Amino acid sequence: MDSRQRIRAAMRHAPVDRVPVMCQLSVGHYLLNTQIAPADLWFTSDGFADALVTLQRRYRFDGILVNLLGTDPDWRKDVSRIETAADGSQTVYYRNGDTAQCPADDNVHHFPAENRRRPTLDEVDPARIYYDDPHGAGGLKYPFYFGLEPYEADHADYWPEYVFRTIDLVLAEVGGTVSVHSEVFSPWTQLMELFGYEQALMYMLDDPAKIHAILQAYTRGTTDLARRQARRGVDAVLISSAFAGGGFISPAQYEEFVLPYERQIVSEVHQENVPVYTHTCGRIGDRLELMVATTLDGIDTLDPPPLGTVDLADAKRRVGSQIFFKGNMDPVHTLLKKSREEVRQDALHRLRTGSPGGGYILSSACSVSPRVPPENLTVLAEVAAEFGTPEP
Numbered sequence: 307m308d309s310r311q312r313i314r315a316a317m318r319h320a321p322v323d324r325v326p327v328m329c330q331l332s333v334g335h336y337l338l339n340t341q342i343a344p345a346d347l348w349f350t351s352d353g354f355a356d357a358l359v360t361l362q363r364r365y366r367f368d369g370i371l372v373n374l375l376g377t378d379p380d381w382r383k384d385v386s387r388i389e390t391a392a393d394g395s396q397t398v399y400y401r402n403g404d405t406a407q408c409p410a411d412d413n414v415h416h417f418p419a420e421n422r423r424r425p426t427l428d429e430v431d432p433a434r435i436y437y438d439d440p441h442g443a444g445g446l447k448y449p450f451y452f453g454l455e456p457y458e459a460d461h462a463d464y465w466p467e468y469v470f471r472t473i474d475l476v477l478a479e480v481g482g483t484v485s486v487h488s489e490v491f492s493p494w495t496q497l498m499e500l501f502g503y504e505q506a507l508m509y510m511l512d513d514p515a516k517i518h519a520i521l522q523a524y525t526r527g528t529t530d531l532a533r534r535q536a537r538r539g540v541d542a543v544l545i546s547s548a549f550a551g552g553g554f555i556s557p558a559q560y561e562e563f564v565l566p567y568e569r570q571i572v573s574e575v576h577q578e579n580v581p582v583y584t585h586t587c588g589r590i591g592d593r594l595e596l597m598v599a600t601t602l603d604g605i606d607t608l609d610p611p612p613l614g615t616v617d618l619a620d621a622k623r624r625v626g627s628q629i630f631f632k633g634n635m636d637p638v639h640t641l642l643k644k645s646r647e648e649v650r651q652d653a654l655h656r657l658r659t660g661s662p663g664g665g666y667i668l669s670s671a672c673s674v675s676p677r678v679p680p681e682n683l684t685v686l687a688e689v690a691a692e693f694g695t696p697e698p
Contacts, residue, residue, distance in 0.1 A: 309368035313485035314541060317581050317603060317630045319664040325657055325696055327668045327686045328369035328485070328632065330585070330606070331361060334411040334676030337394075339364075344408035345388055345396045349443065351376040351468065355475035362484060364680070366687035369485035369667075371544060375439055376471035384443065384454050402454055404444060411676045416445030424448070424502055427509045432519040436461045437527030438496050446499060464527065465534065473538050485542070488535035492547035492584070493524035493567045503549065510555075510563060517563065525567045529574045536578035543575055544606065545584045552589030552615065560593050568600040576601075583632065587672050591615035594625050604630035609671040613638065618659045631660055632667035641670055641678045649682045653689040661696035 307315070312326040336357040337344055346353035354374055362370045389397045394410035403419025425448045434449040436459065444454045451457050452466055476486055491499075497520055498506045510517050532543045549555075550564045572582045583604030584597065590608070592615065597605055608616040608631055618634045635641060640652050653668060660666035668690055674683065 308483045310483055310485045310541065313369050313667065316665060316667050317542065317583075319627075319630065321664065321695075321698065323695055325661050325666055325668050325690045325693065326368035326485075327365075327690050328367045328371070329365070329670045329683065329686070330371050330373065330673045332673040332676055333413055334409070335674050335678060336361060337409075338411050338676050339680060343390070343396060344394070344410060344414075345398050345406075348374075348406070348408055348414045348441065349377050349381050349398070351379070351471040351475055355472050355479065358472075358476055359479050362480075365683045367484075369487060369541075370476055370480070371487045371489060372473050372476055372540070373489040373544070373546070374441055374472065375469040376473070377442065378453060378466065378468050379471070381443060400443075400454060404454060406443070406445075414441060418444065422447065424500065424505070427501070427513060427516060430500070430516075430520060432516075432523040435500075435520060435523040435527070436464055437524065437531055438491070438499060440499055448500065461527070465531065470534065470538050473535060473540060477539050486540050487542040487544055488532075488538075488540040489544045489546050489585075490528050490532045490535070490571075492545045492550070492564070492571075493521045493528055494547055494550050494564045496524045496528075497521060498549045498554075503554070507554065510559070514562075521563065521567050525570050529571045532571060532575045532582070533578055536575055536580040540580065542581045542583060542603075545571060545582060545602075547584050548587045550586050550590075552592055557593045557596060561596055565596055565600055568602070572601050572603075583630070585672075588613065589615040591617070591620070594621055598625045598628050602629060604632060604665075606632045606669070607671045608632075608634040610634055610636055613671060618656060622660060622662075626660075626663065626665060630665040630667065633669045633671045634660065635668070635670050637670040637672050637674050637678065641682050642675050644682070646679075646681050646685050650685050650689050653686055654693065657690065657693045657696070661693075663698065664696065666696070 307323045315322045316326050340357050342353045342357050358370050384400050386399045386401045396408045398406040405417045407415045438450045440446045451459050575582050581603035585606040
């Protein structure tokens with residue numbers, strides 16, 4: 307089997323020659339372990355595609371997650387200068403006065419020339435909401451538009467062609483032998499980013515009807531983007547729903563504010579014959595059955611204690627026959643802090659627990675942190691090969 311076939315089979319609970327390996331890497335890890343400059347990674351599709359493929363090959367991962375939208379190839383027309391510090395971090399100065407700080411080991415931070423506060427609930431019109439991208443030039447705005455020049459976005463013609471360019475570049479480079487996945491932000495995540503986490507949670511209690519209207523508006527845009535990514539040729543779509551765990555909302559609130567909207571997205575993406583899974587961090591052990599009720603094909607992260615509350619064996623018993631699992635290796639206490647041999651033993655434990663009956667992808671739980679030693683990641687493919695074909 308090649309890598310693409312291996313992950314496709316695992317997502318369907320079909321037999322595999324060995325358990326596939328695929329970790330989501332933090333942007334800081336890409337920056338520290340490639341020669342790509344921070345601004346080039348954040349603001350060029352070529353730079354990010356290069357980083358994705360370079361580390362996939364170095365770590366022998368079976369899949370690549372394209373978790374940033376493609377960028378405007380003419381982005382430098384808006385830039386007056388780029389300054390590089392001694393530590394490799396960069397600051398991009400735009401002609402309109404905006405700046406973007408690009409650390410050498412972390413996410414980009416946008417600083418608009420004029421103070422841009424988050425809107426209040428009263429100020430938000432759901433009819434003007436579709437999909438928000440926090441990472442592109444200028445960061446978040448309400449109502450959202452791509453680039454630096456304000457315009458009223460047309461939901462019927464929302465997506466610049468370049469937003470799919472990173473997917474195109476990666477697919478062309480790996481030649482159909484590696485499983486390529488795309489990512490969309492869940493409606494719930496976009497709600498949290500729109501207002502800020504604390505305020506969004508308060509608004510959920512103050513005016514649930516309007517929150518539902520906003521979530522429905524984001525669902526339309528998210529579904530549109532996910533279906534277009536599927537048509538571009540990705541093998542799966544990941545819904546990034548990081549803030550839907552127990553650290554933020556209860557199971558009852560998950561059932562009301564997350565489940566129905568993710569179910570809509572999954573239903574429509576399934577019409578493109580592409581599987582869908584979700585990335586939800588932290589304490590999700592109390593809502594696995596609710597997550598399955600979205601009709602998702604899989605769950606990513608499955609953070610173990612102390613980061614989360616998922617015991618892999620328990621999760622396998624409860625819902626493992628219905629969906630595939632990807633994750634459960636602690637990215638901090640294990641991958642970052644332990645020796646290569648300790649990582650090997652932890653990976654073997656996950657393989658013995660998660661692989662029987664199929665439907666398991668060996669992976670870090672949440673994203674691999676920037677300073678995880680590369681040797682602790684190269685060992686994962688070695689362990690999977692050593693473990694061999696899982697029991698049916």
